[in-house]
Amino acid sequence: MGLLPLGGFWCYGLMLNxxxxxxxxxxxxxxxxxxxTAVNAVRVFRAVFLGPPMPKTRRVPEVIWLxxxxxxxxxxxxxxxxxxxxxIDPVPGIAAxxxxxxxxxxxxxxxxxxxxxxxxxxxxxxxxxxxALRVVQDLLAYDFYTPAIYRATIVRLVAGxxxxxxxxxxxxxxxxxxxxxxxxxxxAEGLRLSVSGQLQxxxxxxxxxxxxxxxxxxxxxxxx
Amino acid sequence: xxxxxxxxxxxxxxxxxxxxxxxxxxxxxxxxCIAILAVQLLLSLAVLAGFDxxxxxxxxxxxxxWLPGIGLDYSLGVxxxxxxxxxxxxxxxxxxxVITRDIDRRPRLYFAMLLLISGxxxxxxxxxxxxxxxxFYELELIPLWLLISVWGGANRAYAATxxxxxxxxxxxxxxxxxxxxxxxxxSIDFSLTPVLSERLSIGGQLVLLSALLIGFGIKIPLxxxxxxxxxxxxxxxTPVSVLxxxxxxxxxxxxxxxxxxxLFPEAWAVLAPFLAIWAAISVLYGSLAAIAQRDMKRMVxxxxxxxxxxxxLAAAAATPVSLLGAEFxxxxxxxxxxxxxxxxxxxxxxxxxxDLEVLRxxxxxxxxxxxxxxxxxxxxxxxxxxxxxxxxxxxxxxxxVPSPPSRWPHCSRWWAPVSRxxxxxCW
Numbered sequence: 001m002g003l004l005p006l007g008g009f010w011c012y013g014l015m016l017n018x019x020x021x022x023x024x025x026x027x028x029x030x031x032x033x034x035x036x037t038a039v040n041a042v043r044v045f046r047a048v049f050l051g052p053p054m055p056k057t058r059r060v061p062e063v064i065w066l067x068x069x070x071x072x073x074x075x076x077x078x079x080x081x082x083x084x085x086x087x088i089d090p091v092p093g094i095a096a097x098x099x100x101x102x103x104x105x106x107x108x109x110x111x112x113x114x115x116x117x118x119x120x121x122x123x124x125x126x127x128x129x130x131x132a133l134r135v136v137q138d139l140l141a142y143d144f145y146t147p148a149i150y151r152a153t154i155v156r157l158v159a160g161x162x163x164x165x166x167x168x169x170x171x172x173x174x175x176x177x178x179x180x181x182x183x184x185x186x187x188a189e190g191l192r193l194s195v196s197g198q199l200q201x202x203x204x205x206x207x208x209x210x211x212x213x214x215x216x217x218x219x220x221x222x223x224x
Numbered sequence: 225x226x227x228x229x230x231x232x233x234x235x236x237x238x239x240x241x242x243x244x245x246x247x248x249x250x251x252x253x254x255x256x257c258i259a260i261l262a263v264q265l266l267l268s269l270a271v272l273a274g275f276d277x278x279x280x281x282x283x284x285x286x287x288x289x290w291l292p293g294i295g296l297d298y299s300l301g302v303x304x305x306x307x308x309x310x311x312x313x314x315x316x317x318x319x320x321x322v323i324t325r326d327i328d329r330r331p332r333l334y335f336a337m338l339l340l341i342s343g344x345x346x347x348x349x350x351x352x353x354x355x356x357x358x359x360f361y362e363l364e365l366i367p368l369w370l371l372i373s374v375w376g377g378a379n380r381a382y383a384a385t386x387x388x389x390x391x392x393x394x395x396x397x398x399x400x401x402x403x404x405x406x407x408x409x410x411s412i413d414f415s416l417t418p419v420l421s422e423r424l425s426i427g428g429q430l431v432l433l434s435a436l437l438i439g440f441g442i443k444i445p446l447x448x449x450x451x452x453x454x455x456x457x458x459x460x461x462t463p464v465s466v467l468x469x470x471x472x473x474x475x476x477x478x479x480x481x482x483x484x485x486x487l488f489p490e491a492w493a494v495l496a497p498f499l500a501i502w503a504a505i506s507v508l509y510g511s512l513a514a515i516a517q518r519d520m521k522r523m524v525x526x527x528x529x530x531x532x533x534x535x536x537l538a539a540a541a542a543t544p545v546s547l548l549g550a551e552f553x554x555x556x557x558x559x560x561x562x563x564x565x566x567x568x569x570x571x572x573x574x575x576x577x578x579d580l581e582v583l584r585x586x587x588x589x590x591x592x593x594x595x596x597x598x599x600x601x602x603x604x605x606x607x608x609x610x611x612x613x614x615x616x617x618x619x620x621x622x623x624x625v626p627s628p629p630s631r632w633p634h635c636s637r638w639w640a641p642v643s644r645x646x647x648x649x650c651w
Contacts, residue, residue, distance in 0.1 A: 158515065165509055166516035169451075177386065177451045220431075221408065 001038040001109035010082065010096075012105045017097040031108040038112025043119055051121065226271055227284050227300040227350050230310065233264050234343030241336040250331035254324060257335035261318040264342065268314040275307055282352065295406065295414040296359075299352040305481060305551060306349040309474050312558045313349070316470040317342040320463035323566065327375065334375060337367035338467075345471055349478060354402045354414040357483075361475060362395045368464070368472065376459040383452075383459035390442050390452040397439035398479070401432045405487075408432075429491035436484050437499075443476030444532045447506040457525035462569030465521065469528050470562035474554050477535045481550060485539055492542065499540040506533035520568045520578040524561065527607065531557045556606075563603045570596050 002012035012034065019027040062068070077084075128134050139145070237260035241253060248256075275283055282301035290298045302310065320338060327334050340363070347360030365388065373384035406414065409423045424432070442449045453473075457465050485492050492499075510530030517523040531553070538550035571586065572578050574593060587597040 158512070162512045162515035165512040169509075169513050173448050173451050181386075181389075 001041065001112065002034055002105040003109045004106060006079070006082070009102075009105060013097045013101055016105055017101050020101065031104055034105070034108045035112040035115075038109050039116040039119070042113050042116025043121075046116070046121060225286070226267065226274065227286055227302060229267050230264065230271070230346045230350065231300075231343050233260060233267060234339040234346070237261075237339040238336045238343070241332055241339065244332065248332070250327050253331045253335050254321065254327070257321045257338060258318065260339060261314070261321050261342065264346075265314040265318055268311050271302060272307065272311060275302065277304075280304075285352070287352075290356075294355070295353075296355045297353045297415065299356060299415065300350040301352045302350060305478065308551060308555045309349050309471075309478060309558075310346055312474070312555055313342060313345045313471045316466055316558065316562050317345075319562065319566075320467045323466070323569075324461075324463045330374065333370070337370050338463075340364070340367045341371075341467065341472075345475065348475055352415065354405075354483070356414075357479075358395065358399055358402065361398070361479075364472065364475075365391050365395065368468070371464045371467075372456060372460045375461050375464070377461075378459075379455070380459045383455040386452045387456045390449070394439045394442035394476075397435045397442075398483075401435040401439065404435075405432055426490060426494065429488045430494065433484055433488040433491040433495065436479070436488075437495075440476045440479040440484065444473060444480065444536070445476065445529060446502065446533065446536060447509040447529065450506075450510070450529045453529060454522050454525040457528075457565075458519060458521050462565060462572075465565040465569070466562045469525070469565055470558040473528065473532060474558055477532060477550070477554050480536065480539055481547070485542060496540045496542065500537055503533045503535075503537035503540060506530070506536065518580050520571065520580060520583075521565070523580075524564045524568060528557070528561050531561070531607075560603060560606045563599070564607065567596055567600045567603060 002008050012030075016027055016030055019030055128137060142148070237257070240260075241256065244253075271284065280303075282303050285301040286299070288298040290296050317338065321335070324334070324338075344360045344363035344367070347363070348357055351357040351360055369384050369388045372387060373380050376383065402414065405424075408428055438449065442452075445453050456468060460468060507530045510526050510528070510533060514523045514526035514530065517526060534553050535550045538546040538553065568578060571583065571593065574596075575583060575586070577583065586592040587594055
């Protein structure tokens with residue numbers, strides 16, 4: 001949330017300082033995002049950890065030390081991160097960006113925290129029955145229906161193309177290959193009826209085939 | 225003699241297994257086959273150790289006159305194009321033998337055919353004579369047909385026959401092209417040299433190149449000549465699928481680079497834009513067809529069709545980086561597809577089905593296949609060409625190289641990576 005003296009303050013301050021030079025609109029978006037993040041974090045904390053106990057939370061003992069150790073260690077590292085970075089690569093002092101930028105970063109975080117503290121935790125409001133409000137809530141809750149739109153457009157298009165390709169492969173390509181095979185079998189069955197049993201017929205057939213083959217090859221050769 | 229040993233060891237091993245007296249147990253036959261293939265792998269590594277990477281051109285050349293009357297010489301050599309494929313062949317054939325279990329029907333014939341295929345593929349990759357190449361190219365046909373038709377699935381007869389007819393047609397076209405090359409140039413010298421084609425008109429070169437492209441296109445396979453592959457993979461056992469996808473398809477792409485681009489560079493330059501379009505269509509077709517499949521093995525087979533299109537795309541560009549990408553793609557696809565087929569085989573063995581509509585929850589650490597699932601994630605990410613995985617660099621090189629002065633490769637090179645993501649996302 002960009003609150004002093006935590007690590008996020010410096011990086012947010014530097015980012016905001018650069019954004020102000022390049023794109024003030026994005027700087028406003030940045031601050032608004034920071035504010036909304038703070039609102040949400042505090043709201044969730046209030047909902048989960050504060051207030052009267054619920055049936056599911058009435059008896060929830062603390063975790064054993066094996067589970068707590070990595071979390072506590074990580075929390076300590078997060079708190080000490082600015083000091084650690086100071087040793088590795090000295091972070092810029094608080095004067096690295098103007099006081100106004102520092103105030104904006106801290107202010108957006110604090111305002112977000114304040115709003116999060118004051119927001120009514122009314123469970124009826126979190127899922128409103130008013131159609132207009134419900135539409136907006138659902139739009140945000142379901143990520144602007146992006147997965148549904150993605151499924152309805154791109155996935156359906158690719159799946160349709162895939163099914164069409166599969167149909168083409170089975171019906172046309174495989175059908176052609178199997179058709180040639182069936183034609184060959186049918187031709188062989190038909191030729192079987194023409195078997196005369198006479199050697200002269202077979203020799204004549206072979207000679208005619210050889211003459212045709214060499215004539216074709218010679219014709220192709222002359223053509224090339 | 226080192227290159228000849230790569231052929232002699234598996235061929236002699238075949239004879240040993242076939243002539244073994246008595247009735248050896250399947251386990252003994254399997255261990256013998258593994259031992260022979262391990263020796264072959266060591267010999268392949270010895271070739272790698274003796275290969276000078278700073279020298280271009282053929283190395284370790286062995287040349288003996290065999291049948292000079294018909295222009296057939298025993299001519300072997302290894303270069304940067306064939307050496308990686310020889311290594312992949314040695315590794316994957318060994319893997320196939322190791323994962324082979326429960327061969328109770330004719331184990332002697334099974335392992336003998338495995339060795340014969342390995343030797344034939346080595347011979348095809350190392351041959352420097354057109355007829356010698358074709359000899360080894362055709363030699364692997366019958367063993368593979370046997371491996372599918374005897375030890376395959378329920379519909380194995382149909383799949384094996386279709387494979388046989390398609391591949392035999394491929395061999396006929398290639399032989400016809402080679403013979404025509406000799407006939408038109410008036411020379412019975414079948415040594416691998418592009419000088420022969422310089423005597424032909426560009427029209428003659430185009431005709432011969434087209435025949436070779438169709439012939440090798442069946443083997444690669446390229447759309448619409450691919451129809452034999454899904455059925456062959458679906459009906460073949462897992463070790464045979466590993467061999468088919470990892471090694472045998474590379475015969476087609478090797479032939480494409482060695483004989484099509486190598487023998488007819490002028491005609492290749494003329495056809496390059498159309499080849500790039502053909503490659504892009506093949507990539508997209510294979511990827512889209514893979515998405516629509518319910519059978520896992522069939523899905524991997526169609527994805528192989530898509531991946532092999534990349535090699536043609538890179539070959540069409542014909543720049544040093546793209547050809548490096550093509551070579552890298554062949555090697556990485558061989559290893560990755562072998563892994564995927566292995567994993568699909570494990571799933572099928574454990575669950576009894578390959579139907580994607582039925583399979584769920586196999587990543588469950590207690591009652592599922594967490595290790596297989598994790599390896600599947602690795603294999604699929606590698607197949608999709610995600611950065612830092614083996615297939616990412618070749619797919620980038622194949623797709624993003626400076627193209628020759630023609631706008632067509634610019635159009636095709638951007639479609640292909642999208643299709644790969646679509647295919648892998650369906651996992």
